[in-house]
Amino acid sequence: MPIKLAITDDHPIVAKGICNILRDAANVEVTDIYANGTALLKGIKERQPDILLLDMHLPDVSGPELAASILKNYPQVRILVLSSSDVIFQVKKMLKLGCMGYLLKDSDETTILQAIETVYKGGQFLSPALNQLLIEDMFRNKKSEKKTTTLTRREKEVLQLIIDEHTNQEIADKLFLSLHTVENHRISLLHKLEVKNTAGLVKVALQTGLV
Amino acid sequence: MPIKLAITDDHPIVAKGICNILRDAANVEVTDIYANGTALLKGIKERQPDILLLDMHLPDVSGPELAASILKNYPQVRILVLSSSDVIFQVKKMLKLGCMGYLLKDSDETTILQAIETVYKGGQFLSPALNQLLIEDMFRNKKSEKKTTTLTRREKEVLQLIIDEHTNQEIADKLFLSLHTVENHRISLLHKLEVKNTAGLVKVALQTGLV
DNA sequence: TAGAAAATAGCGGTAAACCACTATTTAATT
DNA sequence: AATTAAATAGTGGTTTACCGCTATTTTCTA
Numbered sequence: 001m002p003i004k005l006a007i008t009d010d011h012p013i014v015a016k017g018i019c020n021i022l023r024d025a026a027n028v029e030v031t032d033i034y035a036n037g038t039a040l041l042k043g044i045k046e047r048q049p050d051i052l053l054l055d056m057h058l059p060d061v062s063g064p065e066l067a068a069s070i071l072k073n074y075p076q077v078r079i080l081v082l083s084s085s086d087v088i089f090q091v092k093k094m095l096k097l098g099c100m101g102y103l104l105k106d107s108d109e110t111t112i113l114q115a116i117e118t119v120y121k122g123g124q125f126l127s128p129a130l131n132q133l134l135i136e137d138m139f140r141n142k143k144s145e146k147k148t149t150t151l152t153r154r155e156k157e158v159l160q161l162i163i164d165e166h167t168n169q170e171i172a173d174k175l176f177l178s179l180h181t182v183e184n185h186r187i188s189l190l191h192k193l194e195v196k197n198t199a200g201l202v203k204v205a206l207q208t209g210l211v
Numbered sequence: 212m213p214i215k216l217a218i219t220d221d222h223p224i225v226a227k228g229i230c231n232i233l234r235d236a237a238n239v240e241v242t243d244i245y246a247n248g249t250a251l252l253k254g255i256k257e258r259q260p261d262i263l264l265l266d267m268h269l270p271d272v273s274g275p276e277l278a279a280s281i282l283k284n285y286p287q288v289r290i291l292v293l294s295s296s297d298v299i300f301q302v303k304k305m306l307k308l309g310c311m312g313y314l315l316k317d318s319d320e321t322t323i324l325q326a327i328e329t330v331y332k333g334g335q336f337l338s339p340a341l342n343q344l345l346i347e348d349m350f351r352n353k354k355s356e357k358k359t360t361t362l363t364r365r366e367k368e369v370l371q372l373i374i375d376e377h378t379n380q381e382i383a384d385k386l387f388l389s390l391h392t393v394e395n396h397r398i399s400l401l402h403k404l405e406v407k408n409t410a411g412l413v414k415v416a417l418q419t420g421l422v
Numbered sequence: 423t424a425g426a427a428a429a430t431a432g433c434g435g436t437a438a439a440c441c442a443c444t445a446t447t448t449a450a451t452t
Numbered sequence: 453a454a455t456t457a458a459a460t461a462g463t464g465g466t467t468t469a470c471c472g473c474t475a476t477t478t479t480c481t482a
Binding site for chain 4 (some may be wrong): 318366389391392396408
């Protein structure tokens with residue numbers, strides 16, 4: 001039984017091109033071609049492919065929205081993102097959503113086939129150029145530790161418990177402190193981290209990797 | 212002028228071993244060897260190396276704590292983490308702190324030298340085995356989108372503004388809504404995301420990649 | 423050992439969040 | 453055309469967070 005593949009891309013040239021490439025592949029059958037997100041959402045109700053080659057930039061619905069919707073309703077469909085953009089933010093977003101691969105459009109035939117087969121077998125596939133970019137991204141994402149390192153031991157403890165959704169009273173009980181003391185620590189945190197409220201505290205704590 | 216290198220490792224065998232490897236390297240000079248974090252923090256006040264080979268697991272101070280402290284006070288020192296653990300969580304933590312490389316202890320001489328030189332020149336270095344692990348980690352970190360995808364358009368808007376540290380009143384003004392409406396959306400969010408308060412909202416929003 | 427920073431605790435007060443309801447109007451879907 | 457979900461708005465109330473002070477004790481560090 002060949003791999004059932006659906007293609008979603010608003011550029012007929014791309015869709016046709018991939019079709020042609022796959023025509024020679026005995027183990028892959030292109031079952032559907034969609035030109036936009038709406039058509040895809042409609043068509044996939046009738047017939048789910050094994051793998052969906054999904055263009056990142058469609059005219060009607062955004063790539064992440066489509067991926068989220070499809071993975072929610074048809075989790076057995078494996079999505080292989082097809083994009084001409086190597087913006088690492090977008091790559092990460094699609095992978096986080098649960099897409100099984102990210103394929104750049106300048107890939108050659110061999111790579112495309114390899115990607116499809118890898119994903120079909122349950123593996124993940126990234127265009128080789130992206131691997132290095134992702135690694136570099138890890139280094140680039142250094143959190144400005146200025147703020148967090150100035151926090152005292154107690155402030156860190158309190159902050160952690162705030163993130164864990166505890167109230168000041170609960171924190172006081174846990175740390176055997178007066179409610180006032182916890183309030184003081186909390187206000188120190190607001191000032192030191194230069195945020196306005198609890199939402200800001202949690203945000204910078206998570207974004208700077210305090211927890 | 213040779214590269215000034217400091218080694219911090221509580222296993223004399225490791226420290227000596229690296230020393231021996233580097234003895235043959237003309238362009239690297241081991242200036243200091245520390246057996247624990249306290250000694251390192253004391254010694255680095257007197258003399259800062261170009262590169263610090265830092266063991267991840269020291270008896271007294273944790274690796275991340277040491278790295279944070281040193282990078283804050285001596286930002287010109289480049290830290291190359293030396294560890295026998297490939298636990299990806301730890302790798303990411305050290306890189307986020309600003310370490311310039313992560314070297315596994317089973318590396319051979321060539322790799323060690325290459326890592327030191329790369330980092331000295333301002334580059335980053337990861338033990339080859341870690342590259343693949345980091346990539347796989349990207350795929351593994353799929354956020355459970357169940358919760359977030361059930362949010363309505365308005366709820367997402369409100370949630371985003373909560374994360375941006377706005378109060379309900381400010382959100383109401385921004386979206387031209389009644390304060391009550393915003394409160395209702397907020398409480399719906401609390402229920403849907405199964406959290407207790409603002410801290411929980413921000414936490415799941417950030418962790419599930421809603422923003 | 424003197425001074426600084428941290429941790430502790432308190433007071434009084436305002437603003438904001440949280441909770442449980444009801445209820446109407448507006449899409450979306452069958 | 454009927455049902456459902458979403459968006460809207462309200463009442464009334466409790467709890468929690470936020471703010472600016474003061475002040476003492478402890479711990480660190482120069």
